[in-house]
Each structure stands twice: as structure tokens, then as C-alpha cells.
Amino acid sequence: MHLALVQKIMYLFSNIVIILLVYLTISSLMTDAFRNNAEECCETGRIQAERNKTCSLKSHLLTTNNDTNTTNYCPYLTHICCLSNLRHYFCEEGINTALRLLPCNETKLQLIDTYKLCCRCCELGVQAGRHLEDCDPVPVLDEKCGEQFTNCCKKAKSLNCDTGFEMGEYGRCRDINECLSSPCPETMKCENTPGSYQCIEGCESGYIWSLKYGECRDIDECALHKHNCTHGHRCENMPGSYRCIRERNCGTGYQVDPHTQTCMDIDECEQGIDECRPGYICKNVPGTYRCQPQNCTLGEKFNAFFGRCEKVQCQPGFNVTLFGKCADINECAQKPGPCQPTERCDNTVGSYRCVQTFSCASGLEMKDLKCFDIDECTLGNHTCPSPAVCKNTYGSFYCECPLGFIFKYGVCVDDDECVRGNVVCPINAYCRNTPGSYACECIAGYKMIAERAFCEDIDECQTSSDTCEQKCINVQGSYYCLCQEGYRLNGDRRTCRDLDECSMIPNLCQYHCVNTPGSYKCICPSGFTLERSRQCQDIDECALSTHKCRNDDVCVNLLGGHRCYSVKCPEGYDKIGNNRCQLSTRWCQQHQNDKDLRCTIKKPVKYVYSFISLPAKMRTPMEIFRIRNSQLQANQYAEFDLRLIDAFDPFTKLSSTTLDNFQLKNYPPHNAHLIVIRELSAFQEIELNIEMKIYTNNILNSISIMKILIYVSQYDFYP
Known part of the structure; x- marks a missing residue:
């Protein structure tokens, strides 16, 4: 099985080699062809x-x-x-x-x-x-x-400018327009070209130049549909133009214009082919005519039967109108009128009549065609009810009521003097109506002096000793109560209640606020003294020598107390003062042959103790310590290294403080500043070491240790 697998791999490898050889051969041929044909x-x-x-x-x-x-x-x-x-x-x-x-x-x-x-x-x-x-x-x-x-x-x-150009603005050549001098024949048009011109054959309107015949040929507007003949007309081409010939009749009252082939109205009145009767006037209208009667003068009327104007005859008391009709004359509208001054004129159809109208007005009686007044009060013809009294006037009478009453709705009713406004009663008073009269009464807080004379203010603060609990202020028509400082007026607007300034005003005291009647007082914790009524100032027991530290101890003032610190120098160091340990020269000489105890350049030459007291919740970043080496030479420089030795709470022995809470910022070549960059937890003790190495000509010269002992208070008072 393994042999078959090896054979397959060898077969694939041989195929890949063959493909690569073919590709390289083709690429070589392509490169040669590219360069040969370039x-x-x-x-x-x-x-x-x-x-x-x-x-x-x-x-x-x-x-x-x-x-x-x-x-x-x-x-x-x-x-x-x-x-x-x-x-x-x-x-x-x-x-x-x-x-x-x-x-x-x-x-x-x-x-x-x-x-x-x-x-x-x-x-x-x-x-x-x-x-x-x-x-x-x-x-x-x-x-x-x-x-x-x-x-x-x-x-x-x-x-210079080329032929056909001339010098223009800005030292540039511009084309000459030769066509302005009309160089072409009258039958040709001139067209300007850059540096020259050319003459183009031109034809009159209705003709176009023919290249075939070399002359202007007529344009057939009818064949090219470039005419404006309307429906009912036929287009007929003419040399240089065309005409429209009408193919339909115009109808009765119209005739065809031989030139424009349009329908024109026939004026039957002008040609005398109308059929109007005598006395009528012919008036032409489009397509026909009208017969109108002639106009008659004023006083005449047209007689359609005879075709003439005849005079209109009206009866007495009538006039002829513009339309030839008889209209009644209104004699009463004429000036002067036909009747006497004591008569009334009434118009009638065709005439008028005068009617006697003289009579005495109501409340008067006629004697010998004269009118005299009737005294209704003496005759008892009046209608005044008791207690009203009748008073006669010319032609009438009126009823008069007693003082304080007015005649209204046929009877005597009370006259409300109070509706007249401020003119009745004095200022700060109101009006009260009475039957037949009125009374003025002062508003609350005022009393009347003399009868309706004026209203005087009442001093409520003098009339009663218990008007207000603390302070009474009189004002016009009233009074108001005030409270002493530290109190506030109750809802009854008379009594006062104590203000709790401690709960009302946040951060009134730096440490603790105690409310008192009408005021408050601030309290500071032990180790502090109160200043400016609310600030807590630390008592420096070390500066006041109220501590109980030994002479060789370091008194460290804390916020709210102090600490006695005993500096113990390491072996081989001498204590200088209360806060410094110096490497002993004598000890170094005694142990120079001891490889474990002998003094080398890496052994610190001194330990310097510094004590810092900080409040809780201090602002960050805050610089708390500086190192300055003002005595170093130009060929010397310093390097610094910050280390956290210990940090703990005196009670719990725990702490969240790390080296990340601090930053040692270098200021080359000699100085450094210690900065708190993150807030420190309250009530803890922190020990830091700053190792300072001094180099002279880039060679380590000495090492010093700065021991920084930080005490963070449980209080957030800033010194």
C-alpha cells in the first residue's frame, strides 16, 4: 500500500515538472517576440x-x-x-x-x-x-x-502679424473682417475666415443654389410642404413663391377674393341689393343685412305701417317720453309747488289736489288759529305717582322725585350714589347705599375721622402687644410680622420657629454642625481648633512642644494628633541629628577585608528620613516631595528609583495602596518630584524609598536612600 502511494506521488511530481518547463519555454518565446516586434x-x-x-x-x-x-x-x-x-x-x-x-x-x-x-x-x-x-x-x-x-x-x-491679421490689445494679433468692405459681387455673400474671407453664392427668397445647374433654382413650397394653405385650399407653386386656390364655395352672403382666395363678406347695403322698405335704414352684418327703423326726434314716434315719424299728441297733465309714450306730470314735485304753505300736495293721474294740514301738536290747544300750551300739572292731567311732583313744560310735563330718588319706569326709585365711583367717598373707604342716601365706611385697617372726611390708618402694632410673636411692622391699612435672625415665620403669619441651619445649608461646618435656638455652632474633633467659626485647624503639637517625645525621637505632627518616631540606623551607619543615618568611615575601614560587610560603591552613603502628613480624600494630582541637588557639578547627573516598602491601616493592617498611586517625575540632570496621581485611602501609613544614584562623567559615584513616611489622616481637612 505504501509503495502504491509513493508511485502516485512520483507521477504527480513528474507532471508538475513538465508543466513548468512548458511555461518557461512559452514565456521565453513571448519575450523574444515582444522585443523583436517593438x-x-x-x-x-x-x-x-x-x-x-x-x-x-x-x-x-x-x-x-x-x-x-x-x-x-x-x-x-x-x-x-x-x-x-x-x-x-x-x-x-x-x-x-x-x-x-x-x-x-x-x-x-x-x-x-x-x-x-x-x-x-x-x-x-x-x-x-x-x-x-x-x-x-x-x-x-x-x-x-x-x-x-x-x-x-x-x-x-x-x-509680426500674418496676412489677414492686425495688431490688437496686449500685443496680440487679431483677425481682420474683410467682409466689412464688401469684397464679393452683389449676387454672392461674404463669409469671414481666420486671415481671409470667401464668397458664397447667394439666392433671393424662394430660391436655392443648385450645384448641379450652377444657378439659383425655384423652391417648390407645395411639394416640400412649406406653405400655409388651410383646409379647403389647394397649393399652387409660383416662381419664387406659391399661392392658395380655394376649392369650396363660400356660401350665401360671401364671395371669394381673387388674390387671397379667402371668403369675403358681401356688403348688401353698399351694393344696393337690400330689400328694406321706405323709412328703414339698411345695416350690414357678416353674411347678411338688417333693416332698422329710422331714429325719430323728441316728441315723435315711428309709424311702422307708413314707415315715417309722426308727432305724439298727449292729454293735459302728461308729457311725451324719449320712447314716444305719454307719462303723467308730477305737479307736486315742481318748484314752487301749486299748493299753499298750510296745505299738502297730493299728485293724481293727469292732475293733483291740495289738502289742508294745519293743526296743533300734542300738549297744545288751538285758539284763533294759534297754538297755546296746556298746563297738565294745574289741570291734574298728569300721571306722576306720589311722592313725585309734577313740573309743567311747553307742550308737556315731567315728574320730579324727592332728593335721593330718581324717576324711572314711571315711579320714584332710590338713586344709587355708590355707582358713581370714587367721587362719593374718600380714599381707603367704600360706599354703602341707603334708601335716599348713602354711607362711607373705611376698609379694614383704617378708621373714619369726622363724618365722611377721611380714613386714617390703624397702627395694629400699638393696639395689642401680642399681635406678633417677635417683630411687628405697621403698614398703611395693615401690618406684618417678622422674625429674628435664625427664625422663620409660621403659616399663621404671627409666630416664629427656629431654623435648623445644619440641615438647610450643606457643608456649613467643616466637621460637625450643632443647631442652637436662632443659630448654630461648629464642632471640631480632638486635635483640632475651631477658626473663623466653621474651619477646623490642626493643632501642631510638635511646634507647640505639647508632645511627650524623647529628645532623640522625631516628633511627626499628624492631622488631629502627633507621632513619636525613633530613627534606627542600620549596622555601619552613624545617626546624625534625628532623621539622618550616615555611612561610618571607621566601620568601613574595620571591615574592608570582609567580603560580606565591606563598603563598596553600591552601599548607600546615607539614609534620609522625611515625614509627610496628608488629609483624606486629597485632590490629585498633588506634589508632596521634591529632591534638589543644587551642589552637583556640570559633569554630574542623578538617577532616581521609587519603591513601595509598606502600606497598612493601623487597625485592620490592610491597604489597597500600590506603587501606581505615585509617580516620580524626573527633571534632568539633578532633580525629581514625588506626585500622588491617584487618591489614597483614608487612615493608613505608607513607607516609600527613593534611591538616588549620582554619576560623575557617566561613572557611578554614590547612592543615597530617601525614606518617605506618609501618614494619611482619617479627616479630609486640608491644612
Whole structure:
């Protein structure tokens, strides 16, 4: 079984080798064919550019006829060589345009960018040669454009406009329009061309030039359907024109116009072929005519039977109208009227009558054709009820009521003086109506002084001692109560209640707030003193010497307390002061032969202890320690390394503090700053080591250890 598998693998491998050999052979043949035919393919492209002035790449030619999987490179070479020669041709076209002093505005060329670039470079040289006389190369132009600039600049002085052109604005040539001077015969039209003109055969309207006959030939508008004959007309061609001939009758009252072949109305009245009777006037209308009666003058009427105007005869009391009818005359409307002043005129049909109208008005009586007043009050003919009194007037009477009443609805009713507004009672008073009179009463908070005189304010704060619990303020017509500072007015608007400032105002005290009647007070924890009524200021027991530390201990002030720290130096170090351990020279000499205890450059020369007290919830980032080496020389520099030695809560002995809470920022070559970048948990102790290495001329000189002891308070008071 294994032998058969090996034989199959060998068979497949031999086939793969044969395929590779065939592929390499074909590739070699294709490469040789490509290079042998390259010159011929490129020559085809040059000929295409010269003849057609355009280049095209046909995709169906990119494969050979024998093998569709084998690429034919000849069309690519043909297209590339064509484009190269075409670019050269258009560049020459652009240079020739500029040397002819013509503007570079050709837009019909295929490679417009090549044309314009060469034209502009040459045009720039021509302008420089004609005006500046400076043909030195321009550095900003590329090599080819600079060469064209120089060549055209040197030819600028000898350039002139071609025949048929004249010098225009900006030193450019413009075409002369020869057709303005009418150089062609009268029978021909002139057409202007760039630099010249040409005469074109012209024909009159209705004719067209025939190349076959060499003359103007008539246009058959009827055959070409270029006429405007309407339905019912036939088109007939004429030399240079046509005419429309009518083929249908126009009908009664119309006749055909021999020139336009259109239907025209027959004026029967003008031709005298109407049949109007005497006395009637003929009036023509389209297709026929009408007989209208003649117009009669005022006072006449047309008689249709006799065909004439006859005078109209009206009876007395009537007038003739414009329509020949008799209308009644209104004598009463005439001025002056026919009746006496004491009579009324009534018009009747054909006449009028006068009616006597003189009589006395109501409340008057006639005596000797004169009217006199009737005293209804004396005669008792009035209708005034008690207690109203009758008062006579000319032609009538009226009823008068007692004071405080008015006559209304036939009886005496009370007069409401209060509806008259503020004119009745004084300010701060209101009106109360009474039968026959009224009364003025002061509004609440005021009292009346004298009878209806004025209203005076009542001082409620003076009238009663228990009006308000604390403060009473009198105002016009009223009063209001106020409370002392630290109190607020209750809903009864009289009594006061104490304000709990501690619950109302957040963060009123830095530590703890205790409410008091009308006020409050702030309390600080042990180890702090109250300042500015609300701030808690730490008591520095170390500075005040209120601690109980030994003389050789370090007193470390904490927020709310202090700590006595005893610095114990490692073996081989001498204690200097209370916070420094210095490497002992004597000890080093004693142990110089002991390979385990001897002093080397890697042994720290000193330990320096620093103590820092921080509040809880401190703001971050915050710089808490700096190292400055001001005495180092220019050839010295320092390197720093930060390590976390210990961190714990004094009670739980646990801590979440890591080295990630801190950052040691170096300031080369000598300094470094210790920064807290993440918030530290409250109430914990942290020990950090900063190892400082001093190098002189890149050689380690000494090592020092900075021990940073940090105490984080349980309080968030900032010192």
C-alpha cells in the first residue's frame, strides 16, 4: 500500500515538472517576440498620430489570434508611441500659436494641457522679449518650459502679424473682417475666415443654389410642404413663391377674393341689393343685412305701417317720453309747488289736489288759529305717582322725585350714589347705599375721622402687644410680622420657629454642625481648633512642644494628633541629628577585608528620613516631595528609583495602596518630584524609598536612600 502511494506521488511530481518547463519555454518565446516586434509596433503608433491626430487603445486587440490566454503587447506599444508623438505635435501647435502672436485659447485639441503648457511658456518668452528685453532663463520653470521661454524670447523682436491679421490689445494679433468692405459681387455673400474671407453664392427668397445647374433654382413650397394653405385650399407653386386656390364655395352672403382666395363678406347695403322698405335704414352684418327703423326726434314716434315719424299728441297733465309714450306730470314735485304753505300736495293721474294740514301738536290747544300750551300739572292731567311732583313744560310735563330718588319706569326709585365711583367717598373707604342716601365706611385697617372726611390708618402694632410673636411692622391699612435672625415665620403669619441651619445649608461646618435656638455652632474633633467659626485647624503639637517625645525621637505632627518616631540606623551607619543615618568611615575601614560587610560603591552613603502628613480624600494630582541637588557639578547627573516598602491601616493592617498611586517625575540632570496621581485611602501609613544614584562623567559615584513616611489622616481637612 505504501509503495502504491509513493508511485502516485512520483507521477504527480513528474507532471508538475513538465508543466513548468512548458511555461518557461512559452514565456521565453513571448519575450523574444515582444522585443523583436517593438520597433514595428511603435512605428504604427507614430503613423497613427501623424495621420489621425488622435490615439485609441482597442481592448479586443490585446490578445493574440492563436491563444486567448497569451497577452499581445503590441497595442500597448502602439498606443504609447502614438501618445508621445501626439504630445510633440500639440506642443509644436502651441508654440506656433504664440509665435503668431495669437491668444492660447484653442479648446478643440485632444491634448489640451500639452498644447496650453507649450503655448503659455512660449507666450511668456514673447512678452519678455518684446517688453523687458531680458531672455535669461527663469529658475522656477522646468527645463523644457525654460528652453521654450528662451527660444521664443529671442525671436520676439522679429515677430509680426500674418496676412489677414492686425495688431490688437496686449500685443496680440487679431483677425481682420474683410467682409466689412464688401469684397464679393452683389449676387454672392461674404463669409469671414481666420486671415481671409470667401464668397458664397447667394439666392433671393424662394430660391436655392443648385450645384448641379450652377444657378439659383425655384423652391417648390407645395411639394416640400412649406406653405400655409388651410383646409379647403389647394397649393399652387409660383416662381419664387406659391399661392392658395380655394376649392369650396363660400356660401350665401360671401364671395371669394381673387388674390387671397379667402371668403369675403358681401356688403348688401353698399351694393344696393337690400330689400328694406321706405323709412328703414339698411345695416350690414357678416353674411347678411338688417333693416332698422329710422331714429325719430323728441316728441315723435315711428309709424311702422307708413314707415315715417309722426308727432305724439298727449292729454293735459302728461308729457311725451324719449320712447314716444305719454307719462303723467308730477305737479307736486315742481318748484314752487301749486299748493299753499298750510296745505299738502297730493299728485293724481293727469292732475293733483291740495289738502289742508294745519293743526296743533300734542300738549297744545288751538285758539284763533294759534297754538297755546296746556298746563297738565294745574289741570291734574298728569300721571306722576306720589311722592313725585309734577313740573309743567311747553307742550308737556315731567315728574320730579324727592332728593335721593330718581324717576324711572314711571315711579320714584332710590338713586344709587355708590355707582358713581370714587367721587362719593374718600380714599381707603367704600360706599354703602341707603334708601335716599348713602354711607362711607373705611376698609379694614383704617378708621373714619369726622363724618365722611377721611380714613386714617390703624397702627395694629400699638393696639395689642401680642399681635406678633417677635417683630411687628405697621403698614398703611395693615401690618406684618417678622422674625429674628435664625427664625422663620409660621403659616399663621404671627409666630416664629427656629431654623435648623445644619440641615438647610450643606457643608456649613467643616466637621460637625450643632443647631442652637436662632443659630448654630461648629464642632471640631480632638486635635483640632475651631477658626473663623466653621474651619477646623490642626493643632501642631510638635511646634507647640505639647508632645511627650524623647529628645532623640522625631516628633511627626499628624492631622488631629502627633507621632513619636525613633530613627534606627542600620549596622555601619552613624545617626546624625534625628532623621539622618550616615555611612561610618571607621566601620568601613574595620571591615574592608570582609567580603560580606565591606563598603563598596553600591552601599548607600546615607539614609534620609522625611515625614509627610496628608488629609483624606486629597485632590490629585498633588506634589508632596521634591529632591534638589543644587551642589552637583556640570559633569554630574542623578538617577532616581521609587519603591513601595509598606502600606497598612493601623487597625485592620490592610491597604489597597500600590506603587501606581505615585509617580516620580524626573527633571534632568539633578532633580525629581514625588506626585500622588491617584487618591489614597483614608487612615493608613505608607513607607516609600527613593534611591538616588549620582554619576560623575557617566561613572557611578554614590547612592543615597530617601525614606518617605506618609501618614494619611482619617479627616479630609486640608491644612
